[in-house]
């Protein structure tokens with residue numbers, strides 16, 4: 001396997017990038033296909049792909065404008081010296097302000113707060129994306145003479161001093177503040193303190209890769225890696241914002257042209273049974289479907305004889321039945337033996353995958369007794385926990401065990417000893 005890694009990613013392009021949701025859906029779940037080209041990268045069903053995001057170019061430009069830097073200034077970073085523009089694009093996460101950065105400000109609040117005055121002189125800014133003019137302004141920067149949409153960030157009295165002391169003394173206030181703000185917001189709050197380019201990047205979070213469960217089998221979809229990605233979008237303080245990596249893939253990655261850094265993150269545990277005749281129960285609501293599409297493709301191409309039981313769920317059948325045609329075809333061909341679909345926002349009551357598991361508890365127990373593997377993928381915080389306790393309940397009810405015995409059976413027996421209860425949750 002080629003030596004590509006998070007620090008040395010393979011640069012490739014996306015060949016498909018489309019929304020999987022039906023018309024009118026309020027979700028944006030994308031199918032994104034990366035080309036493996038001549039990378040030598042290999043993977044198996046169950047592995048994850050690492051993607052290196054880049055910060056949105058418009059946000060970088062806006063931040064440079066608001067700090068009055070050109071972007072060519074040199075800064076020191078954990079990866080060595082580079083231009084401020086490169087640091088803000090590729091080395092730090094600028095879409096969410098960090099606690100450390102705010103705490104760093106607390107040490108620099110001038111005693112004579114409110115005396116630092118920033119000035120703006122004649123400036124032009126162009127979009128690095130399409131060359132469009134973002135700002136073409138020449139003014140004095142005095143007495144409110146600022147470009148439209150910009151505010152004087154200098155003498156704001158003691159407002160920022162009070163805000164910093166509130167944030168650094170009240171953890172809840174700090175969490176609330178950083179949850180909804182990026183550095184553009186914070187410069188507007190704290191720009192009056194004054195920054196050198198180095199001080200601007202000091203304390204920012206380092207840019208990290210994101211992992212995505214691979215939604216394809218390498219034997220079925222040769223030369224490519226498929227992902228199922230839920231795009232994170234939200235609006236705070238009247239500005240639309242996006243998750244760093246999902247926003248990057250959805251908004252910045254043009255098919256066939258944009259170079260994206262990727263690497264493999266192999267799994268040791270989340271794998272198909274060696275014996276193709278073993279049954280598999282797969283629980284994967286939302287983007288949790290990803291590795292099960294990969295497993296099903298692999299079992300089809302292997303001609304594996306084991307039965308496959310898929311639990312999938314999302315908001316509505318019309319809007320969020322991901323990979324509907326493929327799943328329906330597999331049901332028809334018999335590859336999917338049982339298919340249970342839980343629509344949580346379709347009827348008057350929430351239906352979740354674990355509710356459907358409960359309805360078929362006895363049969364699930366029979367499959368497990370018969371040696372089936374039990375897989376879960378998707379949301380870790382709520383879904384995986386509820387599915388876990390439902391599974392314990394089923395083993396207790398139909399396996400004739402007390403609740404404690406069933407817990408031991410699931411958590412020690414199935415998970416640790418036999419390694420056939422496997423989870424890929426995030």
Ligand SMILES: Cc1cc2nc3c(=O)[nH]c(=O)nc-3n(C[C@H](O)[C@H](O)[C@H](O)COP(=O)(O)OP(=O)(O)OC[C@H]3O[C@@H](n4cnc5c(N)ncnc54)[C@H](O)[C@@H]3O)c2cc1C
Pocket residue numbers: 048053095179180210211212213214228229230231232233234235242243244245246247287288290424425426
């Ligand atoms: C092993 C593994 C496999 C994964 N597989 C998949 C997969 O198959 N598909 C998939 O889509 N994801 C998957 N993920 C999640 C993925 O890695 C990313 O975490 C996810 O895509 C978000 O990344 P982002 O950079 O877009 O968001 P980030 O910029 O990292 O932001 C996400 C954060 O935004 C915050 N946030 C959310 N809403 C708001 C809001 N309204 N206001 C403020 N903040 C908000 C949340 O706290 C969240 O932590 C997987 C993760 C792991 C660890």
Ligand SMILES: NC(=O)c1ccc[n+]([C@@H]2O[C@H](COP(=O)([O-])OP(=O)(O)OC[C@H]3O[C@@H](n4cnc5c(N)ncnc54)[C@H](OP(=O)(O)O)[C@@H]3O)[C@@H](O)[C@H]2O)c1
Pocket residue numbers: 027029230285286287288313314315342343344345352353354378379380381382383384386387426
């Ligand atoms: N921290 C959170 O609040 C949270 C929760 C879930 C997902 N996420 C993240 O949001 C992104 C998008 O997720 P996604 O599109 O893959 O789908 P998802 O948000 O995980 O939702 C998929 C389905 O699971 C349902 N669901 C919600 N709570 C559940 C529970 N306790 N048990 C079983 N099912 C439950 C959802 O229903 P309803 O939405 O109608 O309740 C929906 O029908 C992912 O990155 C995921 O990690 C975050």
